[in-house]
Amino acid sequence: MKKHEKREREIVSSIDEKKAIPYEKWIVSFADCRKSKIKISYREFFAQGFYEAYDTVMTYAEKQNLDVRWFKEKRNCGNTFSKYEITKLESFCTYCNRKFNHQDPVLCLHSNCNSMFCSRDCMNDHIVLLHNSNI
Ligand SMILES: [Zn+2]
Ligand SMILES: [Zn+2]
Numbered sequence: 441m442k443k444h445e446k447r448e449r450e451i452v453s454s455i456d457e458k459k460a461i462p463y464e465k466w467i468v469s470f471a472d473c474r475k476s477k478i479k480i481s482y483r484e485f486f487a488q489g490f491y492e493a494y495d496t497v498m499t500y501a502e503k504q505n506l507d508v509r510w511f512k513e514k515r516n517c518g519n520t521f522s523k524y525e526i527t528k529l530e531s532f533c534t535y536c537n538r539k540f541n542h543q544d545p546v547l548c549l550h551s552n553c554n555s556m557f558c559s560r561d562c563m564n565d566h567i568v569l570l571h572n573s574n575i
Pocket of ligand 1: 533534535536537538557558559562
């Protein structure tokens with residue numbers, strides 16, 4: 441038992457080093473200027489730090505032909521957004537790399553792991569592969 445616990449800690453700490461930045465909920469505001477009237481929209485998404493958020497926002501804006509007005513962590517947006525249900529931007533599944541926006545991401549049940557998944561199946565496979573254990 442002791443031996444098993446030690447090995448688990450080693451795996452977790454090596455993941456920690458790679459993924460020191462936690463996933464945060466971000467909000468982005470887009471402007472659609474294609475029509476005569478500018479349409480403003482908001483989306484929320486998960487990202488690991490500013491650069492990932494920037495990448496996510498820019499990729500999406502380019503694909504959808506939108507202008508980015510601003511984006512920031514939801515916790516820094518004040519109370520304005522906590523009242524609203526914001527449509528989610530696509531996220532990437534850590535395990536299968538698929539894009540999804542149909543639901544809240546499934547987060548890894550392992551403590552100290554920040555991975556997120558499109559489905560429970562992907563999370564289970566990830567846990568068996570990476571954390572070497574069954575739930
Ligand atoms: Zn997946
Ligand atoms: Zn994990």
